[in-house]
Amino acid sequence: MPNSTKPAVRNPRSKRPTRAVHIVGTGSYVPDRVLTNADLEKMVDTTDEWITTRSGIKERRIAPDYMCTSDMGAEAARRAMEQAGVREDEIDLIICATITPDMPFPATACLIQQKLGAKKSAAFDIEAACSGFLYGVEIGQQFITSGTYDTVLVVGAEKLSAIVDWTDRQTCVLFGDGAGAAILRSRGEDHGILTTCMGADGSQADILLMPAGGAKYPASKESVSAGMHHLKMAGKEVFKNAIIAMQTAAEEALRKCNLTIADIKCVIPHQANSRIIEAIAERLGAPMEKVYMNLHRYGNVSAASVAIALDEAAREGRFHHGDLILLVVFGSGLTWASCVIQW
Ligand SMILES: CC(C)(COP(=O)(O)OP(=O)(O)OC[C@H]1O[C@@H](n2cnc3c(N)ncnc32)[C@H](O)[C@@H]1OP(=O)(O)O)[C@@H](O)C(=O)NCCC(=O)NCCS
Secondary structure (H helix, E strand, O other), X not given: OOOOOOOOOOOHHHHOOOOOEEEEEEEEEOOOOEEEXXXXXXXXXXXXXXXXXXXXXXXEEOOOOOOOHHHHHXXXXXXXXXXXXXOHHHOXXXXXXXXXXXOXXXXXXXXHHHHHOOOOOEEEEEOOHHHHHHHHHHHHHHHHHOOOOOOEEEEEEEEHHHXXXXXXXXXXXXXXXXXXXXXXXXXXXXXXXXXXEEEEOHHHHHHEEOOOOOOOOOOOHHHHHOOOOOOEEOHHHHHHHHHHHHHHHHHHHHHHOOOXXXXXXXXXXXXXXHHHHHHHHHHHOOOHHHEOOOHHHHOEOHHHHHHHHHHHHHHOOOOOOOOEEEEEEEEOOOEEEEEXXXX
């Protein structure tokens, strides 16, 4: 006989209908110090002309020694929380996307949690390189759609200056430091994140990587003297793959939403190289006026790039409530992702 006094088992997930998830606030932070192409001319054998014509980058931000990835991530998060009107005790989950965690463990998301005082949140990092922010948005969205959480903070934060080889002109001119953040919530309307497409190709892991510092090559005198704790990149290979992957991901996201590029108000691509962005825009048939770029000011900030760009584009009024925006990213792994949002 069932015990009639015992309450029925409750499945918290079954209580809520599927909910559209929105980005209800964005924020970003970049350090004050500007490193210009002219500054780099004094450090390595390069020129402003070469960097500008090959990458579109004019300057990047560099964090001071005392400032960690978690400091920048926490500041970007505070700005997103302020815009969203969300208090630290309302955050259920913090996801931090980074390839430059403060340390291998604990997770940088836990350090951000402590800095925000968001004591009731769960926190973890994800590693999908420059694609990490959109991977994080998709993960966060899944937690809200399932009814597990109401409020998720997604942060993309990087201190790439800490892993760049400042004697390698082929890479050091391309990267910078900074952070971007977004608060995800359901707003009770159909608008929001309409679709996200993610992909990866581990067979090309060796074209963009930091070889040492993990279990394969732990830090040793040999690994340090061989420069294995620095970012390594086969630029041309990355370039080719980036264009194909981002075009394919963007087209897939549009197709899934039954949209064409003409429906999109603003395209926000990963900010790695203006030539990559221009090639993708041309392949998608997007006029450059629709495409947001800030890489001339910040260089490539990996997981933070598209997060900073989203925040700046939103604050500049590049799109308004109801407008459709397309984000598309690419990074080491290889990884890629795209996302259509109705703002
Ligand atoms: C890195 C990148 C800008 C190089 O541009 P490129 O047109 O492919 O240039 P190359 O690598 O062929 O180099 C051309 C020449 O410039 C030289 N060069 C490389 N870096 C230089 C620099 N900073 N300043 C001056 N000359 C440089 C090279 O040594 C080469 O000289 P060589 O012809 O005498 O051998 C480009 O490949 C790129 O952007 N790749 C993708 C990078 C990226 O997006 N990474 C992150 C993805 S998330």
